[in-house]
Amino acid sequence: MIRTSLLALVALALALGTALAQMRAPPASEAACEEPTLRCATKVTPAFGPDGTLWLVWMAGGQISVASSQDTGRSFSPPTQVTTKRLNLDWGPDARPKIVVDRKGGIALAFSIFRDEAFNGQVLYTRSADGGKSFAELKPITANNESQRFEALALDQDGTVLAAWLDKRNRVSAKEAGRKYEGAALFFASSRDGGATYAEARLAHEGTCECCRLGLAFAAPGRPAVIFRNIFEGGVRDHAVMTFTAVSTPGEIRRVSNDDWQINACPHHGPSLTIGPNGTYHVAWYTNGKTRKGLFYAHSRDEGRTFSVPIALGRLDRSPTRPFVLSAPAGTVMVWKEFDGEKTSVQMTISRDDGQTWSPPKAIASTSDTSDHPLLVSNDKQTYLSWMTKADGYRLTAIEDQP
Amino acid sequence: MRFRFAGIASLNVLIASAAAFGASPALKPFERGTWQGVIRGHAGRPVLVHFWGVTCGPCKVELPLLGQFAKDHPDIDVVTVSADLVPNLPAATQSMLDKAGLSSTENFIFNDGFVERLRFEIDPAWQGDIPRTMLISRDGTITTIEGSAEIADLEKWSAQQFSKH
Numbered sequence: 001m002i003r004t005s006l007l008a009l010v011a012l013a014l015a016l017g018t019a020l021a022q023m024r025a026p027p028a029s030e031a032a033c034e035e036p037t038l039r040c041a042t043k044v045t046p047a048f049g050p051d052g053t054l055w056l057v058w059m060a061g062g063q064i065s066v067a068s069s070q071d072t073g074r075s076f077s078p079p080t081q082v083t084t085k086r087l088n089l090d091w092g093p094d095a096r097p098k099i100v101v102d103r104k105g106g107i108a109l110a111f112s113i114f115r116d117e118a119f120n121g122q123v124l125y126t127r128s129a130d131g132g133k134s135f136a137e138l139k140p141i142t143a144n145n146e147s148q149r150f151e152a153l154a155l156d157q158d159g160t161v162l163a164a165w166l167d168k169r170n171r172v173s174a175k176e177a178g179r180k181y182e183g184a185a186l187f188f189a190s191s192r193d194g195g196a197t198y199a200e201a202r203l204a205h206e207g208t209c210e211c212c213r214l215g216l217a218f219a220a221p222g223r224p225a226v227i228f229r230n231i232f233e234g235g236v237r238d239h240a241v242m243t244f245t246a247v248s249t250p251g252e253i254r255r256v257s258n259d260d261w262q263i264n265a266c267p268h269h270g271p272s273l274t275i276g277p278n279g280t281y282h283v284a285w286y287t288n289g290k291t292r293k294g295l296f297y298a299h300s301r302d303e304g305r306t307f308s309v310p311i312a313l314g315r316l317d318r319s320p321t322r323p324f325v326l327s328a329p330a331g332t333v334m335v336w337k338e339f340d341g342e343k344t345s346v347q348m349t350i351s352r353d354d355g356q357t358w359s360p361p362k363a364i365a366s367t368s369d370t371s372d373h374p375l376l377v378s379n380d381k382q383t384y385l386s387w388m389t390k391a392d393g394y395r396l397t398a399i400e401d402q403p
Numbered sequence: 404m405r406f407r408f409a410g411i412a413s414l415n416v417l418i419a420s421a422a423a424f425g426a427s428p429a430l431k432p433f434e435r436g437t438w439q440g441v442i443r444g445h446a447g448r449p450v451l452v453h454f455w456g457v458t459c460g461p462c463k464v465e466l467p468l469l470g471q472f473a474k475d476h477p478d479i480d481v482v483t484v485s486a487d488l489v490p491n492l493p494a495a496t497q498s499m500l501d502k503a504g505l506s507s508t509e510n511f512i513f514n515d516g517f518v519e520r521l522r523f524e525i526d527p528a529w530q531g532d533i534p535r536t537m538l539i540s541r542d543g544t545i546t547t548i549e550g551s552a553e554i555a556d557l558e559k560w561s562a563q564q565f566s567k568h
Contacts, residue, residue: 028432028514092458093531117495119458210460263550266459267532286530288549293528319519319527339519370517390516 030370032390036063036081043096044388046377046396050103054377054396055132057099057109058388062086064097064111066132072384073396082126082135088114090121090149093268094213096373098153100161100195105131108161108195110141110151121149123165127195141189142201144169148187150270152216153195154224160247161191162224163198164216166208183231184210188224190247204250205230209237213270219279219303222247227256227273227283236262239271239285241304254304257296259289269321276327279303280354284313284323284334295320295336299355314338314347314361326376328383333399334358335374335385343367346374346385348399364399367391429506430493432514433484438524441482441511442539449564450480450539451557456487457495462534465551470504472554476561481505485512486522486533540564 033040041058048054054069056076063086067079089095090112097111107128115122123141128134141163142148151165167187174181186205189198209229219225223244230240230253239256256271271285281300287293296310314320318338325334332351337344345366349358365374365387372388376399385397431437441452453469455462473481483505485496496512515521522529526547529535536548538560546560 028516030516030518114458211458263532264461265532265534265550266456266461267530269530269532288528288530288532317527319523319530321519321530337519339523341520341523344519370519 030390031060032393034061036061036065036079038065038067038076038079039393041372041388041394042091042390043372044386044394045096045099046375046384046386047099047101048377048379049101049105051105052379053101055099055101055107056386056394057082057097057111059089059091059097059111062089064089064109066099066107066109066128066135068132069396072382072398073394077132080128080132080134082109083138090114092149092211094150094211094270094373096213098151100153100155102155102159102161102194104159104194106194107132107135108153108155108191109135110153110163110195112149112151112165115145120147120168123148123151123163125163125195125198129194129196136196141165141198142167142187144201146172147184149184150211150213152214152226154216154218156218156224156247157221159192159194160222161195161198162188162216162218162247163191164188164204164214164224164226166210166214166228167201167203168210170203170206182207182235184208186214186226186228186242188226188250199248202248202250204244205240205242205253207231209267211266211268215271215273215283217273217275219243219275219281225273225275225281225304227271227285229267229270229285230255234262235264236260236289237267238287238289239283241273241281241283241300243303256283256285256304256307257287257298257310258291259287259296260291261287261289263288272324274325274327274332276332276354278354280327281307282325282327282332282334282355283307284325284336286321286323295323297323297325297334297355297358308355311358313349320347322373324374324376326378326383328376328378329380330383330399333376333383335364335376337371337374338363344371346387348385350399365395365397430485430497430510430512433486433511433521434515435517435520435524437511438521442543445480445482445539446543447541448480449478449541449561450482452482452484452537452539454484454486454533454535454537456485456533457492457499458487459533461551463499465534466499466503466505468554469552472557473508474504478565479561481508483508483510485510486518486531486535487513 041060044058064082065079067076147168166184171181215227295313298307367389369391
């Protein structure tokens with residue numbers, strides 16, 4: 001008797017389980033669910049358009065989608081699916097889809113997929129010329145088929161889109177020559193048609209760390225700057241900045257700080273760069289070097305030639321991670337995550353004197369389950385925290401004025 | 404009734420586990436509390452715990468060397484933990500372990516979406532960089548090697564473990 005009723009209940013449980021499994025992701029997943037909807041997203045990237053529209057691009061259920069909001073995130077348009085099928089999207093901790101929206105409302109996107117079982121990557125791009133209603137067929141950003149990951153996009157004043165990424169193509173020639181190849185290389189390509197097509201990819205710098213996000217911004221028209229985790233002599237993975245002398249002309253690399261993190265590993269933890277209207281570079285990064293450990297901020301007022309003494313961010317006993325810095329008219333804002341053993345909070349600090357002094361850190365959001373990196377996005381009037389969380393969904397939170 | 408529900412619960416756990424790890428039953432799920440279980444389970448013995456991931460370049464180079472070390476040192480308990488952030492690749496994980504000669508060691512794979520919490524339990528200072536090796540002496544002293552370990556250092560540590568007794 002017990003056995004029979006047990007089996008019936010088991011059958012019912014199985015049927016229910018199957019139905020639920022179609023909607024919910026397994027508990028081990030970083031996603032709340034497996035649909036391509038915003039609620040199920042693990043990575044969400046924001047951008048404001050010139051008309052004040054907020055655009056989001058996200059990865060969820062193996063697909064990339066885009067939607068817009070006219071009321072700063074309270075409601076969203078029906079999403080447009082950019083991908084036509086489920087892809088093996090790059091789910092590395094520092095990977096995320098990228099978006100820029102130009103003055104005409106054109107939307108350029110880029111993201112990475114794993115293209116083989118060895119986890120070699122491929123950067124794909126597309127563009128919408130009809131206000132996000134449809135996107136062009138996805139194309140690889142370079143014909144080279146070795147491995148590319150961690151792309152970044154930035155928009156110049158004249159509408160040029162610059163893409164930069166980490167590329168392992170040169171390991172082939174190194175191997176053939178019997179040379180050891182460490183890390184990856186920084187490659188770039190520019191687009192003069194708003195991200196519809198890109199020029200041939202070019203090398204900017206060889207010997208970068210291979211698994212951390214880049215930071216990319218324009219220092220001045222035609223002068224992009226990129227921050228990346230470099231591999232310095234002796235296998236030291238500290239940060240470097242390169243300011244291009246023209247969109248197609250890489251410049252010298254400058255060391256941000258001498259943290260002395262000698263490690264042969266994937267830190268999975270890349271830097272952040274923003275450049276103020278007066279040309280100040282603000283950078284934030286993570287290191288676990290001999291000289292310093294944790295999150296740090298520094299600024300440069302000479303295009304990255306020299307940087308201020310690094311300032312530590314966050315509480316070391318709360319595992320501060322994922323710093324992001326953004327310069328906006330109301331001030332330069334930094335956010336990062338801290339974890340207290342149960343909850344993750346987003347800490348915020350603001351500087352109104354171009355990075356000279358910073359307000360005391362303040363928790364502006366928290367969640368009790370896994371979460372995306374905290375990002376900042378700004379329109380002309382206001383800076384917002386953009387944060388995807390598994391438990392509480394997507395949030396766009398205005399950064400309040402600090403006393 | 405209690406028996407009945409317990410039975411269903413167990414079955415559901417089994418079904419869930421089979422779905423998640425069907426391709427590689429040898430991989431154990433690493434979840435909240437697993438770390439303390441590993442520590443307790445190997446108490447009094449020298450243990451090498453290796454954190455790695457299938458997408459990590461330096462890990463791919465180190466793993467076969469570790470496989471050889473495990474083979475050469477049967478008196479050291481070798482434990483591996485696949486610590487990639489999205490633990491949805493048990494087949495790739497198992498395949499790399501097999502190729503590295505680590506099929507028969509105690510192998511875990513992260514199985515909790517809240518990886519910050521998992522890492523915090525292991526070491527609050529760990530931000531997720533891999534590879535990472537923790538050497539636990541008989542007396543419980545933990546030595547952490549960030550990045551690829553030098554096999555010579557592992558040999559030295561191993562020798563120390565047995566020279567004390």
